[in-house]
Amino acid sequence: MFATSTFSFYFFKMLTHITIQLPPLNRGIHLITHLVQKEIGKLPANGLLHIFLTHTSAGLLINENADPDVRSDLEAYLEKLVPENAPYFRHTIEGPDDMPAHIKNMFTGNSLSIPIINGSLGLGIWQGIYLCEFRSHGGSRKLILSVIS
Numbered sequence: 001m002f003a004t005s006t007f008s009f010y011f012f013k014m015l016t017h018i019t020i021q022l023p024p025l026n027r028g029i030h031l032i033t034h035l036v037q038k039e040i041g042k043l044p045a046n047g048l049l050h051i052f053l054t055h056t057s058a059g060l061l062i063n064e065n066a067d068p069d070v071r072s073d074l075e076a077y078l079e080k081l082v083p084e085n086a087p088y089f090r091h092t093i094e095g096p097d098d099m100p101a102h103i104k105n106m107f108t109g110n111s112l113s114i115p116i117i118n119g120s121l122g123l124g125i126w127q128g129i130y131l132c133e134f135r136s137h138g139g140s141r142k143l144i145l146s147v148i149s
Helices: 033-040 068-081 098-108
Strands: 015-022 028-031 046-053 058-064 111-117 127-133 141-148
Touching: 015 033, 028 068, 033 046, 033 127, 033 141, 046 058, 058 068, 058 098, 058 111, 068 098, 068 127, 127 141
Parallel strands: none
Antiparallel strands: 015 141, 028 127, 046 111, 046 141, 058 127
16 A cells, blocks of 8 residues: 655755764674764754765665664674675775775665655664675765755
8 A cells, every 4th residue: 555645846945055074984784874864953843854975985874773783794794795805906006995985885875865744854763774884994084965945
């Protein structure tokens, strides 16, 4: 069964950009929902949150946040899918983890859009926002949060 709703098209009246700098994180998949919510503060009644990661060796995703084993399984799968030190990589000047990090970014992407419904992020009950750090020493990561209402 599909739910439908009728709405009128209108121009959004407000666009706010918030830039946040995340501290360096270890390689892994890190839950950042709470950091994003803290930075954006009070949400409008309805709108859209767009999150853009300004890096190509890390990624963003929305996934289950109830069981931490999901994160380690996802990371293990990506490591197996794109191993370091593959003999066919030519881009190696930045280290053995850099080219695999760029390829993993192709799978996760570097932006997310989340609806804002009744003043809350429209995430599912078990969903969270994650930063995927694909480098061993990736450094600080910058996110641009755009709230459209």
